Amino acid sequence: MTISNIKASLREESIKSKKRNTIYYKIGKGDYAEHDRFLGVTVPFLRKLAKEYEDLSLSEVQELIESPINEERLFALIILVNQYKKSPRDEIFDFYLSNIEYINNWNLVDASAHLIIGAHLYNADRSLLVELAKSDIMWERRIAIVSSWYFIRKNDLDWTYKIAKLLFADAHDLIHKATGWMLREAGKRDEKRLRKFLDQYHAKIPRTMLRYSIEKFDEEIRKSYLFR
Numbered sequence: 639m640t641i642s643n644i645k646a647s648l649r650e651e652s653i654k655s656k657k658r659n660t661i662y663y664k665i666g667k668g669d670y671a672e673h674d675r676f677l678g679v680t681v682p683f684l685r686k687l688a689k690e691y692e693d694l695s696l697s698e699v700q701e702l703i704e705s706p707i708n709e710e711r712l713f714a715l716i717i718l719v720n721q722y723k724k725s726p727r728d729e730i731f732d733f734y735l736s737n738i739e740y741i742n743n744w745n746l747v748d749a750s751a752h753l754i755i756g757a758h759l760y761n762a763d764r765s766l767l768v769e770l771a772k773s774d775i776m777w778e779r780r781i782a783i784v785s786s787w788y789f790i791r792k793n794d795l796d797w798t799y800k801i802a803k804l805l806f807a808d809a810h811d812l813i814h815k816a817t818g819w820m821l822r823e824a825g826k827r828d829e830k831r832l833r834k835f836l837d838q839y840h841a842k843i844p845r846t847m848l849r850y851s852i853e854k855f856d857e858e859i860r861k862s863y864l865f866r
Contacts (some may be wrong), residue, residue: 640691641701647687648709652677663743670776670812674743679709681749688716696733703740711740715750722754731758742777744812751781756788764797771804779805780816790823798824799835806842818850825854836863 655678664670694717702714722730734741734754741747759766770782783805786798798820805817825832836843836851840863843851852860 640694641698644687644691644702644713645710648677648679648707648713651679651683655679655683662745670743670810673706674708675706677707677709681712681745684709684713684716688713688720691717692720696729699733700737703737708743708745711743712746712749715741715746719750719753722757726757728758730754738778738781741781744780744816747777747780747784748816751784752787752791755781756785759785760788760792760794767797767801768804771801776810776813779808779810779813783813783817783820786820787823790820790827793827795824795827795831802835802847803839806839806844806847808844811846814844814846815850818847821847821851822853825851829855833859840866 663674663676665672665674665676699714699717702710702717705711705714718730718734731754734750741750755766767782767785770778770785773779773782783798783801786801789795789797802817802821805813808814808817821832821835832851836848840848848863852863855863
């Protein structure tokens, strides 16, 4: 009954909003989001609804995270993140990893990876991130780099640079963007270190990754990297 109520609320909101957010995703044949379906429900609504169901059981979360509808999977992940923040535990971390196949769009990764995987590994063995960065599955590689955002927020930058180097040769634009984004976040904490990294590896860094990483630099410095 609980899951039925959640799904009914999402569909009711979808009808009221008359919004379809597929414009943000590549859903054409052969594109990365070809598999996904969207209701057009906003993230603020999902977060608000999640507060009403914060004690959802993992068996109920399981039903939602397996949904073909993007917002239902995102809702499940918001529940997991909220529960993990209140009570960090192996059970949620293990549940996340066992359902990693359903965390298969950039919004799902970006809303959860650092807050569960990153948080859980902060004071633990981080070798899992290397395994994920070397995965044949693009979303797992994105999880690897985005997970390091948690470390960045703690002024722990080493693993962002470690994972970034593993992704230089990645073929996917979504990995270039995510890695550049994390490098940019690391640069906000220590610009000198980011510039030293870019100077050392400039020739190996994909163009999109580079552009994202230098967005917060002064214009003249950005140009110096773009036009080398």
